[in-house]
Amino acid sequence: MNFKILKKSKLSRARLGFLETEHGVVETPCLVPVATQAVVKTLESKEVQETKSQILISNTFHLHLKPGEKIVEKAGKLHNFMNWKKPLMTDSGGYQVFSLGFGRDFGLGSKLSLGNQTKDKNLLPRFSEVVVGMQPQKIKINNDGVIFRSPINGDELFIGPKESIKIQEKLGADIIFAFDECTPPLADLDYVKKSLEKTHKWAKICLKTKKSKQALYGIVQGSRFKDLRLESAKFIGGLDFDGFGIGGEFGNDKITMSQMVEWVVDELPEKKPRHLLGVGYLEDMELIIKSGVDTFDCTVPTHYARRGIAFTSEGKLNLKQTKFLKKREPLDKNCVCNVCLNYKKDYMCHLLKANEITGMKLLTFHNLFYFNTFVEEIRQRIKKGEI
RNA sequence: GGGCGUGUGGCUGAGCAGCAAAGGCAACAGACUGUAAAUCUGUCGGGGUAACCCUUCGUAGGUGCAAGUCCUACCGCGCCCA
Secondary structure, eight states, rough: OOOEEEEOSSSSOEEEEEEETTTTEEEEEEEBOOTTTOOOOTTTTTHHHTOOOOEEEEHHHHHHTOOOOHHHHHTHHHHHTTTOOOOOEEEEHHHHHHHHEEEEEETTOOOOTTTTOOOOOGSSOOSSBBTTOOOOSSSOOSOOEEEOOOOOTOOOEEEEEEHHHHHHHTTTTTTTEEOOOOOOOTBBBHHHHHHHHHHHHHHHHHHHOSSSEEEEEEEEETOOOOHHHHHHHHHTSOOOSSSEEEEOOSSSSSHHHHHHHHHHHHOOOOTOOOEEEEEOOOOHHHHHHTTTTEEEEESOOOOOOOOTTEEEEEEETTTGGGGGOOOSSSSSSTTOOOOOOHHBBBHHHEEEEEEEOHHHHHHHHHHHHHHHHHHHHHHHHHHHOOO
């Protein structure tokens, strides 16, 4: 992999670049749609390409469980397996340390709120913080890695940095990630310190383990603590990674989020690409790109689509609302995607209310196209010197 | 014609003397950021911010302090016997 920076903004940390891989070039900044199980849910690879998606991210943990990396390897690795010719990433499974652990215990996301704090008291965590010595109920984290129970058959399985890298080598994505511990947002300072030691130790093991030509990104953690973020960025940034992921918690609002990203970005080697893990509401994009992020993945366009939420130039629409049954008009007049050119709101509303898979599929297509177009426009604005 | 059974809020379905009435579905509103499709939360007879008030359990009477709940008649539906 080779990363070329074409232009650096004079107004912000934003930059335009080319991420060159064996499977083609990614124009950055770029959204990376999520294909956890080697598929963007509801779409086939050809359709994903038609949404202007340039690169996807699959998941090591999920593919290890099902169908198993050996199957994927025999099929000619991920690209052939899923018939996707363009670049691919795989996430290391580090996030599942969180999502199947404390995240599940407390019903939390890795980002506590980012300003969208829930008003529903029942959804607020029923505890104050995670402290040193606490273990999630379903998994056990030790110094070498994480013991999971397979959600499929209950088998005990172990994934640590070595295991993750070996799996990712078999999966064969262009860009792979180091195995980290994504700390829960409410972990206290001591917990995050200890966790960071592990993540850093694991980072070195990942580098040592990797034998393939795949690009390997290290992951910066440190939660909401500035000194830990800086420490982590310096440490991870000082290692011989091809790029860097930034993960974990980013504070209570969008401004804090971009500040935290900037702390980290300023410590990372300038010439290498930076990937922000799991962030990407529309309103986040300009902020994180201005903070110096080159790529970022987010489940929102695809996940929300399956819940009936459409992102359009008139805002976020809940297409399951009965009122849309009376709207014989395109989802978004200003959108030129296949869905907006060929289907109307009434029909899509009907499909979604009837729980038809095609409803989810049409919305997934539109949302991805819309998000990708949104980022494309941001790239244009950087080119013009507006951002 | 005779016997037994049944009738509950938009639907379904509990309740068998102290109820505005369980549960489910539907509806309505909200949430979701390194994926969770079919999830989570709230509302869901009417009125008021609220303590509270009003109207409901086929219809009409009756017995009780109190009736969706017991009794009588009628109406509708179901099964069985003639």
